[in-house]
Amino acid sequence: MSVSLGLLIIRLAVGLTLAGHGTQKLFGWFGGYGLKATGGWMESIGIRPGLIAALLTGTFELAGGLLFALGIGMPVAAALIVLPMLGAIAAVHFRFGYWVRQNGMEYNVILIAVAIGLALAGAGDYAVKAP
Known part of the structure; x- marks a missing residue:
């Protein structure tokens, strides 16, 4: 029970944070810039076409x-998290090193790490069960 509860807490914190980041890009929610502005920023750093990249990332x-x-399809969920994070590292963050304080x-x-770890470990007992 405590392991499944711990997995639920991790899944909710990470999953809802990522979902929020997606809505920032797509809809401008939670202080985001929306699809057009995010696409324009992506174009400005050399990612083309920026609008398509923003749509896919979001x-x-x-x-x-x-x-x-929700704990549904953890390998797919993890891939949908890992791919844009790798893209962000390659396009923006790698050249600045490791620490987020320096971007x-x-x-x-x-x-x-969390996405891959939970994809391997499983979602736990407190997950929506796919039919």
Whole structure:
């Protein structure tokens, strides 16, 4: 029970945070810039087409985060989290080193580790069971 409760807490914290990041990109919620502005920023750093990249990134984060929080399809949920995090590391954060204070990849690496770890460990007993 305590392991499953711990997994639930991790899934909810990480999954809902990622889902929130996705809604920032897609809809401008929670202080985000929305799809057009996010796409424009992506274009400004050399990611083209920026609008498509913003749409895919936001969708992956939103869908992956919700699936992760619910504990549904953990390998797929983890992949939907890991892929945009790897993209963020490659496009933005790697050149700044590890620590997030210097705009590094610390946050992305932690999310990747948690996503892969829970995909391997399983969602626990407090997860939505797919039919």
